[in-house]
Amino acid sequence: MQSALMRIVLALLFFALILRRYDGQMFEEWCIADEQTPDDELQRALDWACGKGGADCKKIQPHQPCFFPNTVKDHASYAFNNYYQKFKNKGATCYFNAAAMATDLDPSHGSCKFEFTPDV
Secondary structure: OHHHHHHHHHHHHHHHHHHHHHOOOOOOOEEEEOOOOOHHHHHHHHHHHHOOOOOOOHHHOOOOOOOOOOOHHHHHHHHHHHHHHHHHHHOOOOOOOOOEEEEOOOOOEOOEOOOOOOOO
16 A cells, blocks of 8 residues: 555656656746835845845846836846846745745846746
8 A cells, every 4th residue: 555655656756847847938937026015115125135135136237138127126026036046946935025926927028038047
């Protein structure tokens, strides 16, 4: 009985891994600012992400590909995603004190590309 249960569990794990690897697009996830979060809260979370959080925020600086649209929400979305992609495999989350949310829709626009890092 126990060995049959173990075989079923192993088969399910194997199936889950196959399904996950089947299509690289299937489980892509980005982290963006929640549109309902006030700008002052987004700014605090953005400051943390680009500072102590360790996100690379060079692309949201003037004359860089993600500077426009020049809004707190758009800059926060880029910074939140950069942080999340950089550290999610080390346990980071897309939370930012409830200022962020996960999406399966690529938020990239024009020459501004939001990174995606596959889970390991």
